[in-house]
Amino acid sequence: IVKMKGMNKYFGKLHVLKDIDLTVEQGEVVVIIGASGSGKSTLIRCVNGLEEFESGTLEVDGQKLAPKGGNQQALAEIRKEVGMVFQQFNLFPHLTVRKNIMLAPMKVKNTSQVVANATAERLLERVGIGSQADKYPNQLSGGQQQRVAIARALAMEPRLMLFDEPTSALDPEMIGEVLDVMRELAKEGMTMMVVTHEMGFAREVADRVIYIHEGQIVEEGRPEDVFDNPQNERTQAFLSRVL
Numbered sequence: 001i002v003k004m005k006g007m008n009k010y011f012g013k014l015h016v017l018k019d020i021d022l023t024v025e026q027g028e029v030v031v032i033i034g035a036s037g038s039g040k041s042t043l044i045r046c047v048n049g050l051e052e053f054e055s056g057t058l059e060v061d062g063q064k065l066a067p068k069g070g071n072q073q074a075l076a077e078i079r080k081e082v083g084m085v086f087q088q089f090n091l092f093p094h095l096t097v098r099k100n101i102m103l104a105p106m107k108v109k110n111t112s113q114v115v116a117n118a119t120a121e122r123l124l125e126r127v128g129i130g131s132q133a134d135k136y137p138n139q140l141s142g143g144q145q146q147r148v149a150i151a152r153a154l155a156m157e158p159r160l161m162l163f164d165e166p167t168s169a170l171d172p173e174m175i176g177e178v179l180d181v182m183r184e185l186a187k188e189g190m191t192m193m194v195v196t197h198e199m200g201f202a203r204e205v206a207d208r209v210i211y212i213h214e215g216q217i218v219e220e221g222r223p224e225d226v227f228d229n230p231q232n233e234r235t236q237a238f239l240s241r242v243l
């Protein structure tokens with residue numbers, strides 16, 4: 001569902017992504033790990049066009065994105081198919097939880113209010129906060145807000161979900177409830193690209209783990225192989241610091 005070939009990305013003179021080749025199959029859960037500043041966020045932001053890239057090819061769900069923001073049509077299609085969850089939940093503070101979830105389907109897909117509302121209620125049940133629909137985001141805990149953010153992304157019925165450190169801003173006791181929702185999603189067959197420092201989650205849920213060092217994929221494989229028997233010395237050094 002995602003195919004990157006020879007992708008390069010610069011911020012000015014800084015070469016942030018270097019010749020990235022990466023394929024994600026439908027139903028696959030790919031976890032991306034690496035040190036701060038290695039390019040993890042930039043990589044997944046490229047997938048839904050939040051960042052442009054300078055060279056190479058990127059195909060998402062059959063739509064080809066051109067370098068330098070070319071092909072706006074494809075970009076619009078991709079954004080409908082790809083959901084994203086950030087470290088900061090980015091909920092609309094002036095809208096209730098229910099309205100946060102209803103907004104995009106009604107605006108982008110012309111979903112009726114009745115259907116959008118039913119979907120919102122179903123998704124809130126699914127992420128375990130069915131009783132919170134008419135609260136505002138600031139009346140919820142961080143873990144609850146992040147679960148709303150996941151429900152909001154799911155309301156667009158995405159074919160691919162991107163997560164960029166979804167638990168990094170949470171108090172420790174709330175991390176588990178968000179990881180549980182992600183684990184369920186993975187079990188149900190959602191295709192996911194996840195940037196996280198939660199190595200336990202990566203080991204348990206990932207089909208494949210990718211280690212990025214200074215903008216390059218230097219190691220990739222099954223979690224048991226990458227964690228227990230890393231081949232690259234950079235990966236070894238990183239893992240010995242975080243595990």
Ligand code: ATP
Binds near residue numbers: 034038
């Ligand atoms: P972290 O673990 O801290 O989130 P990361 O692996 O997600 O790091 P990126 O955010 O992708 O790293 O950043 C990669 C590099 O690009 C870093 O050197 C960063 O300073 C730089 N960078 C990121 N965004 C921009 C931007 N908008 N303009 C200029 N440089 C940027």
Ligand code: MG
Binds near residue numbers: 040041164
């Ligand atoms: Mg990041």
